[in-house]
Amino acid sequence: MSVVHTYSDNEKILVSIDCIIFGFDQNQLNLLLFKRKIDPFKGEWSLVGSFVNPEEDVQNAAVRVLQEYTGIDEIFMEPLAWYGDVDRDPGGRVISMAYYSLVRIDESKVIKADSYQAKWFAIDEIPPLILDHDQMVQDALDKLRRKARYEPIGFELLPEKFTLPHLKRFYDAIYQKDLDRRNFRKKIISMGILTKLDEKDKSTSKKGAYLYQFDADKYEELRSKGFNFVI
Amino acid sequence: MSVVHTYSDNEKILVSIDCIIFGFDQNQLNLLLFKRKIDPFKGEWSLVGSFVNPEEDVQNAAVRVLQEYTGIDEIFMEPLAWYGDVDRDPGGRVISMAYYSLVRIDESKVIKADSYQAKWFAIDEIPPLILDHDQMVQDALDKLRRKARYEPIGFELLPEKFTLPHLKRFYDAIYQKDLDRRNFRKKIISMGILTKLDEKDKSTSKKGAYLYQFDADKYEELRSKGFNFVI
DNA sequence: TCAAAAGTGTTCAAGTTACACCCATGT
DNA sequence: ACATGGGTGTAACTTGAACACTTTTGA
Missing domain, CATH: 3.90.79.10 (Nucleoside Triphosphate Pyrophosphohydrolase)
Structure with a gap:
């Protein structure tokens, strides 16, 4: 056989x-x-x-x-x-x-x-x-x-450099509701997985919004210590 | 063609x-x-x-x-x-x-x-x-x-009638740790998806533990109102 | 100068965690 | 009478939700 x-x-x-x-x-x-x-x-x-x-x-x-x-x-x-x-x-x-x-x-x-x-x-x-x-x-x-x-996959859809309002618009679209601007900021910043840049993006406002980058290494490091991404 | x-x-x-x-x-x-x-x-x-x-x-x-x-x-x-x-x-x-x-x-x-x-x-x-x-x-x-x-699938593994300690042992096994008995009870009972029976199961203790049943209808009803099962 | 979006802090309610003692009963 | 597992309540803490005003700047 x-x-x-x-x-x-x-x-x-x-x-x-x-x-x-x-x-x-x-x-x-x-x-x-x-x-x-x-x-x-x-x-x-x-x-x-x-x-x-x-x-x-x-x-x-x-x-x-x-x-x-x-x-x-x-x-x-x-x-x-x-x-x-x-x-x-x-x-x-x-x-x-x-x-x-x-x-x-x-x-x-x-x-x-x-x-x-x-x-x-x-x-x-x-x-x-x-x-x-x-x-x-x-x-x-x-x-x-x-x-x-539960996972930071939203960053795959945004440009390498993005503003917090842009990121929020992604979650607004996903959840089909308008998240609170201040609470959203507080939460995402406190995770410590974003790097703030010195550049601003002025395409959506006169004042301009700071650009950020997702820090994949930092995320992995935190995750290995038990950190859970949740928005 | x-x-x-x-x-x-x-x-x-x-x-x-x-x-x-x-x-x-x-x-x-x-x-x-x-x-x-x-x-x-x-x-x-x-x-x-x-x-x-x-x-x-x-x-x-x-x-x-x-x-x-x-x-x-x-x-x-x-x-x-x-x-x-x-x-x-x-x-x-x-x-x-x-x-x-x-x-x-x-x-x-x-x-x-x-x-x-x-x-x-x-x-x-x-x-x-x-x-x-x-x-x-x-x-x-x-x-x-x-x-x-995030979903009450544990009940698929337990008998129709089960005790809270038995249910807890399931989650202990899943999470590989020992949950707090009192907090576990409080949480699962407060969901309102279990029906307490008048029978006791004495197979694991002298005092005996009350048997419960999972109420699938109730769960569906709550879920349609936005309730989320989380343990 | 004003309209439009960006940025910031505090308070309150709710939920989660930690924890210690009494109960029932078979041996 | 005692050992074993079952049952209960409360206080401290953490987290999430609600909410209003100031800043910047292009038009």
């Missing part, structure tokens, strides 16, 4: 990955969508995805797709969920694994928007998507909201 | 599910393991699993396996993660999706322990497992610990 043939009685299935790509501009959470290039549903709005090759790790398929479509090398990406119902795709039996990823819109200019007909959509203006992609987006949003509370 | 043949250029892959089955006795978190019946690694300790049939939903494959091996119909089960590296299984390219599930040990007597050589292992006495099953167990443990804090 050869090992190689051990599993040969079992039937194989098509496997794909889909990527939910979030961005954040000054006020709004955004989602990157593409016009589908293959049938069925050719020309309709869709997440980006790809079939998984038998010779590549599932995760590599996602990295490959994200690089190809956003042009970004080091992209924040996490597994979300799989979608495995028999009839989820009228094109055939396909099990899809979804990754959500967070990108800085300002770094992703390299997206081949023209050739792929890619477009950023504000989160409350997303058009109907193919298959169960609406569900995937909803699941990704839920996960992002939950995760943003 | 027929829809059915749209995806036919792409290669299929073997897909399986694996189940991490947790139980809890009086003091210990336990894991149900089985001796593997097929090569490679025949006879070694393993999670239960199965290949996914092209005609069944992924989730149904997990339900099928859990029913078959534990004899329990309505089992608590949630998706955990997928494991998709090319070389994770020397028997062939197999992508596995793992579900973790919580069972009441007292309800699972029907497990066909003899024919399957199944055995409950205390969580700190788990033997080496095949493939990446050790990793799966670790991931499931992490998820269970995180989840047990």
Whole structure:
């Protein structure tokens, strides 16, 4: 009994990955969508995805797709969920694994928007998507909201240098409410994971707001001592 | 261009599910393991699993396996993660999706322990497992610990009727520390999701401890009003 | 000079932690 | 009668929520 043939009685299935790509501009959470290039549903709005090759790790398929479509090398990406119902795709039996990823819109200019007909959509203006992609987006949003509370992943969506009002607008968007400016400041500053810079950003006010940077090393150091990020 | 043949250029892959089955006795978190019946690694300790049939939903494959091996119909089960590296299984390219599930040990007597050589292992006495099953167990443990804090899933592991000391022992085991008896009581009782019964359980003390039941309806009602379970 | 956003401190309520003694009962 | 685990209350502390005024500067 050869090992190689051990599993040969079992039937194989098509496997794909889909990527939910979030961005954040000054006020709004955004989602990157593409016009589908293959049938069925050719020309309709869709997440980006790809079939998984038998010779590549599932995760590599996602990295490959994200690089190809956003042009970004080091992209924040996490597994979300799989979608495995028999009839989820009228094109055939396909099990899809979804990754959500967070990108800085300002770094992703390299997206081949023209050739792929890619477009950023504000989160409350997303058009109907193919298959169960609406569900995937909803699941990704839920996960992002939950995760943003307990881990400093919001910084993945902001520019390297950001102002506290900008950061607050991110949490306002995530929570769909207006946090108290003073309490927010107090809390985030007291964590000691931000570095205040001497520069100001004047793009949203005359007075200008100080720029800050997220200190990932400091965060790791604190975390190893039991610190928990919570907003 | 027929829809059915749209995806036919792409290669299929073997897909399986694996189940991490947790139980809890009086003091210990336990894991149900089985001796593997097929090569490679025949006879070694393993999670239960199965290949996914092209005609069944992924989730149904997990339900099928859990029913078959534990004899329990309505089992608590949630998706955990997928494991998709090319070389994770020397028997062939197999992508596995793992579900973790919580069972009441007292309800699972029907497990066909003899024919399957199944055995409950205390969580700190788990033997080496095949493939990446050790990793799966670790991931499931992490998820269970995180989840047990914010959702009342601990009750899935306890008998229908349980004492507060018993419940506390569950959280002690999860957190690996000794919570304060009085504060624990105060907190869990004040949530208003437990029903106190008139019976006592004397199996662990002479005085006996009152039995309680989890009130799922009440919990749902409170949750819809914004209540958050946190221990 | 004024409109618009940025920055700052204090008070109060609520929740969490720490902690010590009595109760019931089987042996 | 005593050892063992079960049950209860209170005070100190920490954390989160609410809230108003001053500063800067471009137009």
